[in-house]
Amino acid sequence: MNYEIIVVGSFEVNCVVLWKDPRAAWVIDPGADPEVILDFLHKHEMGVALYFLTHGHIDHVSALDALLAAHPAPVHLHAGDVSFAFSSLNRFPPYFSVPARPASLVPTPVDAPPLTAGGITADRLHTPGHTPGCQCLWFKEDKLLLSGDTLFAGSVGRTDLPGGCGKTLQLSLRRLTALPADTLVIPGHGPTTTLAIEKRDNPYLAE
Ligand SMILES: [Zn+2]
Ligand SMILES: [Zn+2]
Numbered sequence: 001m002n003y004e005i006i007v008v009g010s011f012e013v014n015c016v017v018l019w020k021d022p023r024a025a026w027v028i029d030p031g032a033d034p035e036v037i038l039d040f041l042h043k044h045e046m047g048v049a050l051y052f053l054t055h056g057h058i059d060h061v062s063a064l065d066a067l068l069a070a071h072p073a074p075v076h077l078h079a080g081d082v083s084f085a086f087s088s089l090n091r092f093p094p095y096f097s098v099p100a101r102p103a104s105l106v107p108t109p110v111d112a113p114p115l116t117a118g119g120i121t122a123d124r125l126h127t128p129g130h131t132p133g134c135q136c137l138w139f140k141e142d143k144l145l146l147s148g149d150t151l152f153a154g155s156v157g158r159t160d161l162p163g164g165c166g167k168t169l170q171l172s173l174r175r176l177t178a179l180p181a182d183t184l185v186i187p188g189h190g191p192t193t194t195l196a197i198e199k200r201d202n203p204y205l206a207e
Contacts, residue, residue, distance in 0.1 A: 024118025054148025056085025081133025129169025130157030
């Protein structure tokens with residue numbers, strides 16, 4: 001599996017493009033700068049099989065509209081974040097206005113089966129805490145985890161925003177640290193890391 005991390009927007013979100021077949025790429029967290037993401041897709045003659053939002057926060061969803069216009073595909077977001085994500089609460093002036101709810105939205109139910117498209121399969125791990133509908137993508141074969149705003153290198157997602165809960169986040173983090181230590185982690189912001197490094201150095205993961 002191939003992937004590219006494209007850092008987008010004022011909040012420096014890691015938008016990740018994953019593919020085996022370039023005609024059926026996955027686009028994770030298209031948060032801003034649609035022209036940059038579109039340029040990458042165009043250069044590599046890619047099509048989009050699906051969009052996946054690790055959670056509904058505005059900085060992770062704001063390029064969707066423009067991308068969908070060029071590359072229509074299903075948009076996956078956990079059901080727990082759907083009502084918030086497309087409401088007037090989800091904006092951050094002057095950077096972001098309220099996103100439109102995509103016609104191709106597929107809310108992820110609780111206990112969702114693995115997501116499969118374009119020859120790629122990932123488990124969807126529901127990891128609430130930063131928001132009620134946070135999900136991580138776990139690519140077992142590649143030992144790759146896209147951790148969204150649940151786990152960062154040296155830190156974790158804040159829980160003081162609406163819908164956040166510190167105790168719930170702790171349970172979610174335990175779920176992630178149970179994965180193999182040599183798992184590569186691409187967080188929603190900041191540098192990549194591994195679970196081994198985080199278990200050793202991340203103060204929020206201390207028992
Ligand atoms: Zn967030
Ligand atoms: Zn974020």
